[in-house]
Amino acid sequence: MKKYVCEPCGYVYDPEEGDPENGIDAGTPFEKLPDDWVCPVCGVGKDEFSLEE
Amino acid sequence: MNRTLRENIDWVGHVDWTVRDFHGYDTARGATYNAYLVRDDQTALIDAVKAPYADELLGSIAALTDLSGVKFVVCNHAEPDHAGGLPRVMAALPNAALVCDKKCATALSQHHDTTGWKMRIVATGDTISLGRRTLQFLETPMVHWPESMFTYVPEEKLLFSMDAFGQHYATSQRFDDEVPLGTVMEEAKIYYANIVMPFGKQVAALLKKTAGLDIGMIAPAHGVIWRKHIPVILEAYQNWADCRPKPKVLVIYDTMWDSTGRMARAILAGASQPGVEAQLIHIRHSSLTRIATEVLDAAAVAFGSSTLNQGLMPMAGAVLTYLKGLRPVGKVGFAFGSHGWSGGGPEAVNEYLRAMKWEVPREPLKAQYRPTPNVLDECRAVGGMLAEKAREMAADRKVGGRQCNEP
Numbered sequence A: 001m002k003k004y005v006c007e008p009c010g011y012v013y014d015p016e017e018g019d020p021e022n023g024i025d026a027g028t029p030f031e032k033l034p035d036d037w038v039c040p041v042c043g044v045g046k047d048e049f050s051l052e053e
Numbered sequence B: 001m002n003r004t005l006r007e008n009i010d011w012v013g014h015v016d017w018t019v020r021d022f023h024g025y026d027t028a029r030g031a032t033y034n035a036y037l038v039r040d041d042q043t044a045l046i047d048a049v050k051a052p053y054a055d056e057l058l059g060s061i062a063a064l065t066d067l068s069g070v071k072f073v074v075c076n077h078a079e080p081d082h083a084g085g086l087p088r089v090m091a092a093l094p095n096a097a098l099v100c101d102k103k104c105a106t107a108l109s110q111h112h113d114t115t116g117w118k119m120r121i122v123a124t125g126d127t128i129s130l131g132r133r134t135l136q137f138l139e140t141p142m143v144h145w146p147e148s149m150f151t152y153v154p155e156e157k158l159l160f161s162m163d164a165f166g167q168h169y170a171t172s173q174r175f176d177d178e179v180p181l182g183t184v185m186e187e188a189k190i191y192y193a194n195i196v197m198p199f200g201k202q203v204a205a206l207l208k209k210t211a212g213l214d215i216g217m218i219a220p221a222h223g224v225i226w227r228k229h230i231p232v233i234l235e236a237y238q239n240w241a242d243c244r245p246k247p248k249v250l251v252i253y254d255t256m257w258d259s260t261g262r263m264a265r266a267i268l269a270g271a272s273q274p275g276v277e278a279q280l281i282h283i284r285h286s287s288l289t290r291i292a293t294e295v296l297d298a299a300a301v302a303f304g305s306s307t308l309n310q311g312l313m314p315m316a317g318a319v320l321t322y323l324k325g326l327r328p329v330g331k332v333g334f335a336f337g338s339h340g341w342s343g344g345g346p347e348a349v350n351e352y353l354r355a356m357k358w359e360v361p362r363e364p365l366k367a368q369y370r371p372t373p374n375v376l377d378e379c380r381a382v383g384g385m386l387a388e389k390a391r392e393m394a395a396d397r398k399v400g401g402r403q404c405n406e407p
């Protein structure tokens, strides 16, 4: 599964880990994150993320 | 000086006349740390100052009102130039609750011992009534820290905008119409380039949100307060956030024995075309702050470094590292430079240009020891090509903004 980087802050969403603190189970692909999910570090939306190179 | 924004709303900050190095930012005109006191049935302090000036801040509050009447201390941003004075302020205001968003509360607790502080956590849309006036909160993530926030007072059409729209500019005057507009706009541009540039997308989104607010005054955390030239600063922010370039070519270089310098001057000569502003910047005779500011609205950048020990000149490396972090987008880049027995300088420049995802229309141009007349001719030709590109990009909004603010 692909990792995605938050462009403004550098946080990496790793689907293997998910974002359990914010109700996202491990194993959730980035594409399946709810639309209102925000970066747990800086608070910007999904559209600020890009595929990790 | 006139410190009054509206009836019973006053500036209580600090003017820092002597600061010239603000975490590496060259603050040639000094700075101010703006705090504001909103006196009402319940009084609120909006932001604080750097730690050494907390007592001065408390003195300014005490001159206006009884310290025990301050019920709220709003912290719009946890960075120490504003929040550094909070421990002293919270200790001196017996009845005050610290108002901030969730991320800010965490950040403050990581900077200071906040045990014993009464906390009131707010989020976008929350309001606090002071009596006649209301504080309305709008979180502004990554403009320019995760916990950043605006506070708006609808009854006064007054926006406390934190670092956004700020300028590092020490003056006894508090308002934009009391100082030369050119100076304010220059400092606002330097501030945007060096602090806000990486977050253009967030700024663009924020400008859309604030367009829905009725704004008659913008009180930032640094510099003068906007009351006359609000459309001017909003339009400037829109252009910067959209990465809209001017027809401008920069030739930035560092050189050992002036071989790269000769190439730079030839590129400059080629780029000096009608309707195009071409600028030559020798890195060691300039500053990171100035270079970032010039890059902000340039369309094309020719960047040169001689080869030293198989790599970049160290100050060229510093500039490129700084620029890469500031993430200027939508530019055309070109690498050049000289070398002796090994390559390294221009190639390393080129890697940075590509890492910034700039359009790089050609391979680096290199000269061994001294540029030959042929190489200098090629430099002039590249300069002309960059000037042509710069003209096109400035004329076509889409070209300049193509990597910018688009999903």
Ligand SMILES: [Fe+2]
Binding pocket: B077, B079, B144, B163
């Ligand atoms: Fe800041």
Ligand SMILES: [Fe+2]
Binding pocket: B079, B081, B082, B163, B221, B222
């Ligand atoms: Fe600041």
Ligand SMILES: [Zn+2]
Binding pocket: A006, A007, A008, A009, A010, A011, A039, A040, A041, A042, A043, A044
């Ligand atoms: Zn983030």
